[in-house]
Amino acid sequence: MRIIRVPKVPRSAFDKDRPASDLLRHQVEHLQQIIPTVPGARELPRARPRGAMSEAQAAAFIAHATQVLNPEAVPGLPLTPVIGPTQDVPQPRTRPRPKTVGKRAASPRHPKSTRRSR
Amino acid sequence: MPRGLDKLKHIVVLMMENRSFDHMLGGLTAFDPRIDGLTGSQFNLDTTGKQVLAEPLAKFQGQLNPDPDHHFAAVDLQIFDGDASAHRVPTMKGFVKSYFNQQHDVKQSRKIMYAFAPAKLPVLSNLALEFAVFNSWFASIPGPTLCNRAFAHYGTSFGHVGMELWYANKQIKSMYERMLDEGLTSKLYYFDQASSSLEVVNLLRDQPRIFGTYPQFLKDCADGTLPDYSFVEPNYSDHEGDAGALVANDQHPDHHVGEGERFIASVYNAIRQNPVLWESTALLVTYDEHGGIFDHVPPPACTPDQFFAQPDKTGTGQPFFFDRLGVRVPAILISPWIPKGTVVGGRTFEHASIPATVTDFFIGSFDARSPREKDAETFLDLLSLTEMRTDAPLFRLS
Numbered sequence: 001m002r003i004i005r006v007p008k009v010p011r012s013a014f015d016k017d018r019p020a021s022d023l024l025r026h027q028v029e030h031l032q033q034i035i036p037t038v039p040g041a042r043e044l045p046r047a048r049p050r051g052a053m054s055e056a057q058a059a060a061f062i063a064h065a066t067q068v069l070n071p072e073a074v075p076g077l078p079l080t081p082v083i084g085p086t087q088d089v090p091q092p093r094t095r096p097r098p099k100t101v102g103k104r105a106a107s108p109r110h111p112k113s114t115r116r117s118r
Numbered sequence: 119m120p121r122g123l124d125k126l127k128h129i130v131v132l133m134m135e136n137r138s139f140d141h142m143l144g145g146l147t148a149f150d151p152r153i154d155g156l157t158g159s160q161f162n163l164d165t166t167g168k169q170v171l172a173e174p175l176a177k178f179q180g181q182l183n184p185d186p187d188h189h190f191a192a193v194d195l196q197i198f199d200g201d202a203s204a205h206r207v208p209t210m211k212g213f214v215k216s217y218f219n220q221q222h223d224v225k226q227s228r229k230i231m232y233a234f235a236p237a238k239l240p241v242l243s244n245l246a247l248e249f250a251v252f253n254s255w256f257a258s259i260p261g262p263t264l265c266n267r268a269f270a271h272y273g274t275s276f277g278h279v280g281m282e283l284w285y286a287n288k289q290i291k292s293m294y295e296r297m298l299d300e301g302l303t304s305k306l307y308y309f310d311q312a313s314s315s316l317e318v319v320n321l322l323r324d325q326p327r328i329f330g331t332y333p334q335f336l337k338d339c340a341d342g343t344l345p346d347y348s349f350v351e352p353n354y355s356d357h358e359g360d361a362g363a364l365v366a367n368d369q370h371p372d373h374h375v376g377e378g379e380r381f382i383a384s385v386y387n388a389i390r391q392n393p394v395l396w397e398s399t400a401l402l403v404t405y406d407e408h409g410g411i412f413d414h415v416p417p418p419a420c421t422p423d424q425f426f427a428q429p430d431k432t433g434t435g436q437p438f439f440f441d442r443l444g445v446r447v448p449a450i451l452i453s454p455w456i457p458k459g460t461v462v463g464g465r466t467f468e469h470a471s472i473p474a475t476v477t478d479f480f481i482g483s484f485d486a487r488s489p490r491e492k493d494a495e496t497f498l499d500l501l502s503l504t505e506m507r508t509d510a511p512l513f514r515l516s
Contacts, residue, residue, distance in 0.1 A: 023281075038323055055356045056358070062311075063312035066322070072327075
């Protein structure tokens, strides 16, 4: 069987302070509109700086709202964090150079980053 | 009936975010000239009049910031290059101008033409070359995410061309409701509670039982309890999970495209590693819309929907009758019953092809659909092999 290696992304890929996209802001708005119509949901989840909302802030609101809408979500296999707990990760003083994932992943002349298993 | 169809029990759809066909798969033309991608000659003019070629210079992150505009009016400019005449034709020459409008930065505006070298996308590239890649799968609407995703769930957006919240009407049910009404099983898996579901928050309110999380998807694949029809949503944000940092894997600009590659591989592996499931499942990987990024194929006309959008909704000063498609997006159908290297040409697909195919296969005759869905191409005929392939690859996530 052919095995194709898929590299990790660099630590710098994670930025929970990135401004929330138009998509996330609309998702938050829609949930804000829906939640008050849910029987038994008496109050909105604590929201939401609007214009300057970060991805983490949007995610926190969305998690709270989704818990209200779907409290019975069935747990499955644990999600594997891509990077690991950020609070334990020492932050470099300078921004690290992005790793050249593609060059390691495959020959630049062919897309098949493959090897045969033995 | 082909043996692959006879064995088929599950259809899984994974819909990623905001990347065009040429941007993600256009470089594969160099490996298979049947793939309608980049030849090195496609270009737009920038605002100084200089030619900007579509070149394999795309990076995983950091190039498409700000997020390219892909609302209806901007996409209209991208497709028609500002021509508003009655008999205009799509030229696909307005992408750089549209991106320039956001920051008035000529250098930045050129990056909208960048495409990925196939070697940078080992997952998507290999899946495209191994299974069936569609030359003509288009977004359903020349507009943003939510109205396009609606076509995947309902076969229509009920007249919407934007991002507003709307409620489905009673006449056209979602794919999940149709399945459950017939005693079949169906689930929409969102990544986790913090990412949740797009578009169908009204369904999430009314019918939480049709929703699951991605960890549940992985468990259902491992346990052999996957529903008949599944729709998988990626993670739309960088956030902390229970065990650490979770990087957005939806590939929406400016999220890291490599993490989306890993997510696609993870979905594929979950199916591939269960032999019973692998034999009986078809996986479609596609993107909701092009995200404002260049593609060279003009979107064709299509069957008009029964709805229309007013000029104040389109932002172009003109109404829209849902009579032409949006920009082309990547689409790959995966099954061990598909011949290696299948390139689907000469047929036009769009997101209404998803409910059309799933309904036809699992339910059969079903009249309460949109005109678009009724006329949409279906794709399960691609499972044409009489013997199951045993050479399908597996991805190793480092």
